[in-house]
Amino acid sequence: MARYALFPGCVMSTEQYGYEVSLKTVLPVLGVEIVDLEGFSCCGEPLKSINQMLTLTLSARNIAICEKEGLDILAPCPLCHLALSETKRILDNDPKMRERAASSLANEELKYRGTSKIYHIIDLLHDIIGLEAVKEKVVRPLSGLNFATHYGCHLIRPSEMGRPVDSENPQKMERILEVLGAGSAHYPEKPDCCGGPLLPVHPETSLTKTGQKLKAVQDQGFSGMSLCCPWCHKMFDSKQKKAGETVGAKLNVPVLYITQLVGLAFGIDPGKLGLELNLSPVDRILGGQEEAGA
Amino acid sequence: MSVIDLNSMAEAQAADRQEINERLQRLREEVSDHCYQCGKCTSGCEAHKLLELEPHRIVALLKKGLIDELVNSDIIWTCMSCFKCKERCPQKVAPVNILFALKNLAVASGKQIPGDFTAMLQSAMEKGLIQDVQQVNTRAGETRTREQMGLSPCSKPEDPEKFQMTIMTVAMEKV
Numbered sequence A: 001m002a003r004y005a006l007f008p009g010c011v012m013s014t015e016q017y018g019y020e021v022s023l024k025t026v027l028p029v030l031g032v033e034i035v036d037l038e039g040f041s042c043c044g045e046p047l048k049s050i051n052q053m054l055t056l057t058l059s060a061r062n063i064a065i066c067e068k069e070g071l072d073i074l075a076p077c078p079l080c081h082l083a084l085s086e087t088k089r090i091l092d093n094d095p096k097m098r099e100r101a102a103s104s105l106a107n108e109e110l111k112y113r114g115t116s117k118i119y120h121i122i123d124l125l126h127d128i129i130g131l132e133a134v135k136e137k138v139v140r141p142l143s144g145l146n147f148a149t150h151y152g153c154h155l156i157r158p159s160e161m162g163r164p165v166d167s168e169n170p171q172k173m174e175r176i177l178e179v180l181g182a183g184s185a186h187y188p189e190k191p192d193c194c195g196g197p198l199l200p201v202h203p204e205t206s207l208t209k210t211g212q213k214l215k216a217v218q219d220q221g222f223s224g225m226s227l228c229c230p231w232c233h234k235m236f237d238s239k240q241k242k243a244g245e246t247v248g249a250k251l252n253v254p255v256l257y258i259t260q261l262v263g264l265a266f267g268i269d270p271g272k273l274g275l276e277l278n279l280s281p282v283d284r285i286l287g288g289q290e291e292a293g294a
Numbered sequence B: 001m002s003v004i005d006l007n008s009m010a011e012a013q014a015a016d017r018q019e020i021n022e023r024l025q026r027l028r029e030e031v032s033d034h035c036y037q038c039g040k041c042t043s044g045c046e047a048h049k050l051l052e053l054e055p056h057r058i059v060a061l062l063k064k065g066l067i068d069e070l071v072n073s074d075i076i077w078t079c080m081s082c083f084k085c086k087e088r089c090p091q092k093v094a095p096v097n098i099l100f101a102l103k104n105l106a107v108a109s110g111k112q113i114p115g116d117f118t119a120m121l122q123s124a125m126e127k128g129l130i131q132d133v134q135q136v137n138t139r140a141g142e143t144r145t146r147e148q149m150g151l152s153p154c155s156k157p158e159d160p161e162k163f164q165m166t167i168m169t170v171a172m173e174k175v
C-alpha cells in the first residue's frame, strides 16, 4: 500500500474537518495509506507578506518532519502545496539558502534532506492512483449533476513552480468528475480567485469577490461547485450567506470537496465524508444522488 | 518566552531590512530591463476593479526607485497573491513578487502590520498554527470538534520553546 505523510496545514486541521475526514475515508479505499505525524506547524504561505524567510523556514521544518519518517508528502491545501514546493525548489538548488535553513532547523534537531516528494490530492487521484482505478470503485455515478470546478489560485499558478494542473484551463478535476459520472461545463469565471487571501486585511471586499464568483456559478445553472482547497471552501461554503449579502443575491450553491464527491460516487455514507459540516445546501446533491443510486 | 512581543521582533528584523532592500534592488534591475508597461498585469489583476491596485504602476514606481513611497502606501496590502500578473506578463516580470518584497520591507521597517495578519503571526509564533483549533457548526445547527469527527488531535510543534527559537533565528538573523 502506498503511504503518504499527511501535511494538514492550519485551515484544514483547525476548521475544515470535512476535507480531512473525506480524504481519510476515500484514499484507503483506493489503496493509499495516510499517515498522521506529530510536530507540524503552519506552512508559512499565509505569512509570506510578513516575511518570506519565515515561509521558507516553516516549510523546510515541515518537510524535514516527513523526511525523518521517509515518507512522501500529501498536502491537500494548495497554499501548503505551493509553499512546500517552492521551498523544496529553493533548498534543492541554492546551497546558501540550504545552509541558512539548516541553522534554523537545528534548534529542533531537524534536518532538510530533499528526499520527500510533494503531492496534492488532484495529483494523487488523477495521476498516481489514476482515473481507471477511481472509475473501478464507482457504484453510484453522479449522473445528471453538472459542477463548476474551482481549483484555487495557488494550485494553478505560478506555473513556473510546477503546479499540478494547467494555469489557464486546468482539466484534471473535470476528468475526475467525468469518471464519477458527473458533468463539468466550462465557465468564464473559472480561473478567478475566491477572495480568501484578502480576508485578513479587507474582509468586505474579500467577501464581494466570493459572492461575485458564486453568483456567476448560480446564474449559469450549475448543480454545485467542486473544489479542492480549504481556504476556498471556507469562503464559498462556510461564508456563502455573508458573501451573498455583499452582492445583493440570495445564494444557494451546493459546495463540496472533490473528495466528498468521490466518496459519494463510491457509495460511502455521507456521515463518513463529513458532509454534515458543509453549510451550503448540499442536501440537494445527496437527495438527487440517492435517487440515481436507487 | 511564551508571548512574543511583535514590536521587539520588528526591531530585531532591522537586520533583515538590508537583505530585503537588496532583493528589491535586484527586482528593480530586472524590471527596468524587461517591463515595457503593456498593462497586461493590471488588466487581469484580481484586486484592480474593487481596490484599484495597478500592478503595472507598482512596477513603474519601483523602476523610478520610489521604494519609500511604495512601502508607506496601503495599496501594497490589497494584493490577493493570485499570481495572475506573474503568469500573464509577456516579459516574465512578477509584480506579485515585488509586492511581497515591499510588504516584507514595510514590516521589517517597523510599520504596523495591517488587519488580522498580526493575530495570525502571533498565533503562528506561539502555537505553530495561524489559528486555534475550532469547534465548527453542522448544517443542522449542532457543533462538532475534531474529536467528534473522529480525527486525531491537531498536529503542533512538540516543544513550543524550541520551535520559537527556530522562528526567532529567522527574525534576528544578521545577513
Ligand code: SF4
Pocket: B034, B035, B036, B037, B038, B039, B040, B041, B042, B055, B056, B059, B088, B089, B090, B091, B092, B093, B094, B095
Ligand atoms: S505585464 Fe509585465 S511587461 Fe506588462 S506592464 Fe505588467 S509587468 Fe510590465
Ligand code: SF4
Pocket: B041, B044, B045, B046, B047, B048, B053, B055, B078, B079, B080, B081, B082, B083, B084, B085, B086, B095, B096, B099
Ligand atoms: S497577484 Fe496581486 S497584483 Fe498580481 S494579479 Fe493577483 S492581486 Fe493583482
